[in-house]
Amino acid sequence: MVTSVTSFGRSGLSDWLLQRVSGVILLAYFLFILAAVAGGVDYASWRALFDQVWVKVFSLMALLSLAAHAWIGLWSVLTDYLTERLMGTTGNVLRISLQLLISLALFIYVVWGVQILWGY
Amino acid sequence: MLQVSIYRYNPETDAKPRMQDFQFDTQGKDLMVLDVLEQIKAQDTTVTFRRSCREGVCGSDGLNINGKNGLACITPLSEVVKNNKLVIRPLPGLPVIRDLIVDMSQFYAQYEKIQPYLINNTPAPAIERLQSPEDRAKLDGLYECILCACCSTSCPSFWWNPDRFIGPAGLLQAYRFLADSRDTATDDRLSRLDDPFSVFRCHGIQNCVNVCPKGLNPTRAIGHIRNMLLTRAT
Ligand code: SF4
Ligand code: SF4
Ligand code: FES
Numbered sequence: 588m589v590t591s592v593t594s595f596g597r598s599g600l601s602d603w604l605l606q607r608v609s610g611v612i613l614l615a616y617f618l619f620i621l622a623a624v625a626g627g628v629d630y631a632s633w634r635a636l637f638d639q640v641w642v643k644v645f646s647l648m649a650l651l652s653l654a655a656h657a658w659i660g661l662w663s664v665l666t667d668y669l670t671e672r673l674m675g676t677t678g679n680v681l682r683i684s685l686q687l688l689i690s691l692a693l694f695i696y697v698v699w700g701v702q703i704l705w706g707y
Numbered sequence: 708m709l710q711v712s713i714y715r716y717n718p719e720t721d722a723k724p725r726m727q728d729f730q731f732d733t734q735g736k737d738l739m740v741l742d743v744l745e746q747i748k749a750q751d752t753t754v755t756f757r758r759s760c761r762e763g764v765c766g767s768d769g770l771n772i773n774g775k776n777g778l779a780c781i782t783p784l785s786e787v788v789k790n791n792k793l794v795i796r797p798l799p800g801l802p803v804i805r806d807l808i809v810d811m812s813q814f815y816a817q818y819e820k821i822q823p824y825l826i827n828n829t830p831a832p833a834i835e836r837l838q839s840p841e842d843r844a845k846l847d848g849l850y851e852c853i854l855c856a857c858c859s860t861s862c863p864s865f866w867w868n869p870d871r872f873i874g875p876a877g878l879l880q881a882y883r884f885l886a887d888s889r890d891t892a893t894d895d896r897l898s899r900l901d902d903p904f905s906v907f908r909c910h911g912i913q914n915c916v917n918v919c920p921k922g923l924n925p926t927r928a929i930g931h932i933r934n935m936l937l938t939r940a941t
Pocket of ligand 3: 760763
């Protein structure tokens with residue numbers, strides 16, 4: 588058992604499952620937006636689309652999925668390449684700094700997204 | 708003449724590794740890579756490598772042969788030589804002790820973690836613990852592993868995290884005991900594996916399946932472990 592406090596759900600299985608589920612949600616949302624845009628949009632129709640509560644909720648779901656998906660994915664990449672084993676202490680400093688930066692960016696995205704969805 | 712290029716490195720005296728070239732006359736025979744090494748060693752006794760059984764049973768001569776991991780003793784030249792060239796390096800990712808010999812401690816440490824022995828605390832029966840032919844069949848494709856490390860040292864996830872990712876060889880063995888009807892520690896075994904590294908660093912790249920000289924499939928075993936974890940937790 589390898590413990591790690593920075594992984595998303597602490598358990599390997601929950602991270603793995605969440606990565607799959609969020610991937611499916613993102614795919615569905617992406618297709619949905621693609622379909623909406625494909626027919627051609629103007630301000631009024633776009634506005635009407637996002638005035639529906641279910642679209643807002645779906646968008647929020649996609650946004651949260653994006654944050655979780657990005658965290659799990661980037662966390663894996665960082666813990667592969669930026670490690671004490673490969674780079675010494677520099678690896679630890681770089682990894683933790685980038686983890687902070689990424690979590691801050693994702694947090695801002697989520698808050699900003701919520702503001703856009705419900706703020707207007 | 709076959710062009711043979713061998714990785715040479717003695718950490719005690721050399722600043723860095725080098726490749727040494729040899730001209731080798733196969734006399735038209737399709738030798739095994741190990742035969743070539745043995746004959747070169749007869750000329751230059753300082754060339755160092757491990758081997759024992761010379762028939763693909765002991766797992767001691769896992770090498771990187773023309774870019775692909777395999778057992779030198781059962782790899783015929785015809786299978787690997789291209790453009791008359793044979794490049795032999797140690798298994799990638801592990802520390803080199805000398806020339807083609809790597810330090811396998813990390814590999815064995817991962818193997819040790821999965822508790823590679825039957826755990827059953829119920830009183831032992833008078834003769835032996837029986838198993839039905841069907842249950843025994845579940846161990847096929849698992850017990851044959853000879854721990855040559857060809858798979859784990861071809862796995863990028865193992866290169867980056869040899870201290871935290873069990874690696875395909877260890878996981879194949881982990882499943883071998885999870886699948887054994889006589890073992891009673893299934894739940895405990897699974898608990899020890901459910902972290903983000905031990906099993907889940909496997910990204911299904913399948914290099915392991917591609918190189919296993921015994922034709923085993925660690926990726927499938929890893930999939931089974933994941934499913935066991937999933938059914939247990941949901
Ligand atoms: S699974 Fe195959 S490649 Fe891996 S250690 Fe066992 S025999 Fe060698
Ligand atoms: S399938 Fe998994 S264990 Fe096998 S080489 Fe790929 S990442 Fe490694
Ligand atoms: S020498 Fe034993 S497996 Fe090759």
